[in-house]
Structures are given as structure tokens and as C-alpha cells.
Amino acid sequence: MPTFIRLQAGAPALAEDPFTAVGDDQTIPPGDVIISLSRFQTEGEGLLSEGRQVGVRLESHEDVEALAYDLPRIAVVALAFPKFGDGRAYTSARLLRERFHFKGEVRAVGDVLREQAGYMVRCGFDAFEPADGSTAQAWERATHRFRHVYQRASDGRPVAFEGRGG
């Protein structure tokens, strides 16, 4: 089981994961689940009507636009990193937050290393399943590695040029 880290009031903390990730070839267990987009499209309605919390896992080639109309009833969007160098999920996360104003959890799953922590938090991820055994402290350090940032992003951090009083 990978570690599960969630931002709580902005700070990474180790947490219990209330969701079960279910593969397409597995039967759905009771409780809150994260399922694939295709499974959500066929079975999501039924699961939601049972009063469960449902999350959807998007592969890096799947467009967040496919979820646009379902977002208000989805608890988690899990964005997959098949390799840590595959950067598509950063765009997906920003679109979820900035374009679709998604308020639920955006979770990083797959090849997730602390090297990406800063980028992920900036793009709107708030939950992580690190594959490198990172502790919450290591994640925290990586997240705050840079005291300043040059770009506006989803985290609303003040940007360098704002601090320059231009």
C-alpha cells in the first residue's frame, strides 16, 4: 500500500485513505471507491445512487473535459502519472481547478516522487500517493523548496513580480 499524503490547511500530512482504488477487472467492494473513467461512465450513476463517494481515475491521455458535467458529484479526481516525466496531469489539474472550479480532491497517483511535489501543489493537487516512500515531512520540504515563484498558477501563491512592488 503506498503512503497517502493529503494537504490539510495547506500542509502535507499523513492520512488514512477512505477510498479503495478498483481496477476495471475487479468487483466493486463496499464503501467509497475510485474507478476508471470508462467504468464511471457505465456504473457511476448506480454507485452514486447508493450514497457512496465516488472518485474517477483519469489516465494521462484522457481529457478532463470528459468529466466536466459530472464534477459536482465526484469526490476525487485521481490523475495518473504513468512515468514521472509524463507531465500531462499538471495541465489536467490546473484545468480542473481554474477552468472547472472543481472543489473536490485532486490526487496524484502512479509514478509520484517528491521531486514533483512543488509542481503538483502549484497546479492544484491536494492529495498524493508517493511511490518513493516519502514521509509527510519530506513532502513538506519538497513543497516549500522554493521561497518564490515566477508564475501564477492554481495555488494562488503570490508571484515574484507582485512582491517587487512594481
Added chain:
Amino acid sequence: MYRYDQIDKDILADRSAEFRGQVARRLAGELSEDQFKPLRLRNGLYLQLHAYMLRVAIPYGSLNPTQLRKLAWIGRTYDKGYGHFTTRTNLQFHWIKLADAPEILDALASVDMHAIQTSGNCIRNVTADPYAGATAEEIDDPRVWAEAIRQWSTIHPEFNWLPRKFKIAVSAAAKDRTAAKTHDIGLNLKRARDGVLGFEVMVGGGLGRLPHIAPTVRPFLPAQRLFSYLEAILRVYNRHGRRDNIHKARIKILVAALGAEEFARQVEAEWEKIGTSADLPDTELARIRGAFAPTAFETLPAVSEAFEAAKARSPAFARFARNNLKPHKVAGYAIVEISLKAIGQTPGDATAEQMEVVADLAERFGQDDIRVTHEQNLVLPHVKLDDAPAVWAALAEAGLATANMNLVSDIIACPGLDYCALANARSISVAQNIAAKFADAERAERVGELKIKISGCINACGHHHVGHIGILGVDKKGEEFYQLTLGGSAAEDAGVGQALGPALPYERVAEAVDTLVDVYLRERQGAERFLDTFRRTGVAPFKEAVYADVH
């Protein structure tokens, strides 16, 4: 020049600390080489044939004397006493130990320099017109925009893990000195009829295995909308660029697959959704612009007596003045080009001592300003004509006064098989052989502008596709052969060269170039350059002459 403030310095310090930790984790075995590789690449560290290579960023090719002296010091302390200036206006050290890398990055940070994003699948060092602030031709100072792009692209949260490397150039004049159309994004500063400042935006250029000249996706973008537009381009690319095949992953492939029109449509649709939220406020642009405010130039006569007298006295200086001095926007000043292509030298190499000489000259005579060009030369952009003879004399003493700018021996070459693990063939010694053929400076001058570009493999780091004469090293059953292409250009008349014929063995390359030049001299009309003649006559007369020799 732009000076780093505390924020810029903090970012370099934080980056250096981060990398120090990553190196420590790698050396302790906590990171695998696979995991470490993209991290070290984003800090400029390559594993080459003999050692690590460190690629230092020189944003828009702009250096001050303190920085150049520090580069000399690093070359002397951690390398073999020299460095290699590249076609991305970076500086490479080829003999670095991994364990020294964090120290070197700290040394760089102490003079506001770094190696951030000089490699890896991210936005690379931005290039700009090396005559910025000195040429009367420019529409606006491209450094302002290039520095803003440098900041925006540094550790970008969304675009640091792209399908492939990504290069941006800012050209500021009708004459393109940045090879803008061979970049992932080429920006050409323009003014609309009503005077509004903007950019022509070209996307999808690139060399490598499949050369593309960038098509224009937007003829005019108002300058204050630059960053939202860049964000839209990068977002379309980050989402839809291919990631299944490293050789098909550059944006040029996406643009070609969609067609420039459809690509532009997707960018515009995304841009509309982004709105102005990603644009840089005018106050920040004004702050950066202030850093590049024109230096106080003296009021001087257009003709310098000292300069004219020196030319009359010394034919060597007169030759240097003819070839290496370019017109400055202010009367009594010149732009001085320093060739790193001395006959017999490795193109782009400079010793620590040479760097120090250039740094001293910039300090004494050049308003503390030094530029690096994508053609692997250096520039002192602001030199008084009165001082040009003294500058020349000091350069000559350091072996830096080769008067061959844009001439046949001003060759671009990649490191080739002498250094690079990817190369099939040597590049440097081919360049040296050609230069030796044209050691007669008078003949070279008669030949005029001729851009030879040499790559040791199809990755095309030597830009052979866009050489007036392009030379590509290939491996044929373990032997070095070279394919010649003619008629390419990286400038405003950009185009990909056309194959001359079957590849030639190593020994025949310089001789073939000699033959090509003879054909040109025979065929040329009026003031035609080699390129013009070739484009008029086509390949036939050249091909005939080179392969006739074979029989």
C-alpha cells in the same frame, strides 16, 4: 543589463540546494539513475563519452565581465582550462565530475548564473538577437521580452515535463540573427501600422531528424498578450504532443500533423479561455525594461580619425574592420564580433585566458557588455570606433582576431565524435580541414558570406539542414562518411538544404567544399552570395563538379 534582485537570487540558491540534495540521494543510492537522469538534465548535466558535461545557461546570450571571468575560473578549476560556446548561446564544460557539480552551481549562482533547464524535456534557454540595444535595425529591445520569458519559463509548474525539449527565440529586426524559424517558438518583434508593438508568432520549427521551418501561426500578437499566448501554445503541446516516440515528440511534429491552421485554431481556442490572467502586468515589464535602459553614449563624430588612420596603417586591422565590425545605432560606435573560429581551432571553444581577455576588453572599452551568438561567436556590442584598434590589438594577441565573420571558415560544428556519445562521425576536424583550405583570407573574403554547418549525426546539433552548405556525418560500416546539402538557411530566408548526392568519405569533404566554392565563383552574377547563386542555378552545376572529380 538586467541585475538579479533578491528574489531571483533566492530562486537560484533554492535550486542549487535542491540539486545538492538530489545528488546526495543519487550517490547514496536512494535515487536510481533512471529517476536521477531527468533531474540532472534539468540542471544541465549530461553524461558524455568521457565525463559529465555541464551546460551553463547564458540567457539571451548576455554576459557581464564578472560572469565571464567566473566561467573562466570554473573552466580552469573544474575543467581543462576552457569552455565551449554552443548554438544555444550556452557554455559547456566537457570534463566535469558529478561530485563537483553542486559546487559549480554555487559558483555560478554567486554571479547570478545557473544551469537550470539547459537540458531535459522542458523550456530551454531563451535566445535573442545578439545585437540587442546596439543595432539601429531593432523594433524593440528583445532582451526585455527574453528576460520576461526566462522568468516565466523557470520552474514553470505546468510545463516542466513536456513531451520533448522546447526552445524559444526572440528576433527584433527584419534581419534574423536568432534562427527564429528553426525554434519551437520563434517570436519576431513587429509594429502594427498604428504603432502597436507585437510579435509575429512562428511555431513548430526544429532541426534534428526531421527538419521543419516554423510556419507563422499568428501574424501579429499584441505584445502585452504574449504570456497568455505562450501558455496556450504550451498547453496544447503539453496535452497533445506525442509521448510514445521520442523522435516524434517535438512540437514541430504536432504542428505538421494537425496542419498549421488547425494547430493555430486550437491555440486560439485555448487562448480565449485563458483570457488575460496569464499576462504579465505592464508594471513588471516596465521594471525589466528599466534594467535595459540605454547606456549613456558619448556624442562622437561619425568618422573616427584614429580608426581611419589605423585602417590605413594596418591591412590586417582593415580586414578585421571590414569583416568583424558592424554598424552601431550611435555615431562613432561599432558592434565588434569576436570570432571563435580561428583556423585550426574547435569552433566555439574559448580558453580561460581568452575569456578573461574578452572580459577585460568589455570592461575597458565595451560598457561591461558581452554577447554570445548562436553562431558560436562573441560580441562586444558597444565599442567606440576610436577604441577599435586597441580592442583588435588585444584580441589579436589572444588569438581572437580572426577576421572571418560570416565567411567560409566561420563554421558551426557540433562537438561530434570527439566528445559526444551520439555522434557517428567527427565534426570538429572536418571544420578544421575546411578552414585550412580557406586559410587565404583574401580568397575567403572574395567568396563572401557562406555559412557552413556541420553535424556529427542526424540529431543535427550543428544545424546542417540550414547551412548554405550543410555537412552531416554518417556511419557507413564503421567508416565516417558525410552527406552534403546545399541551399539551406536559418535566417529570415530560412529553408532546408537539398542533398548534393551520395555521401563522401572523410578525406574528400574539404576538397568538395573547395569545388563547390569554385563553381559558385564561376556561376555567380553580380553581388550574389553563395546561397543566392545556388537558389538560382539549382543543384546541377554543383553536383556535376563534385562528382566529376570522383571519376
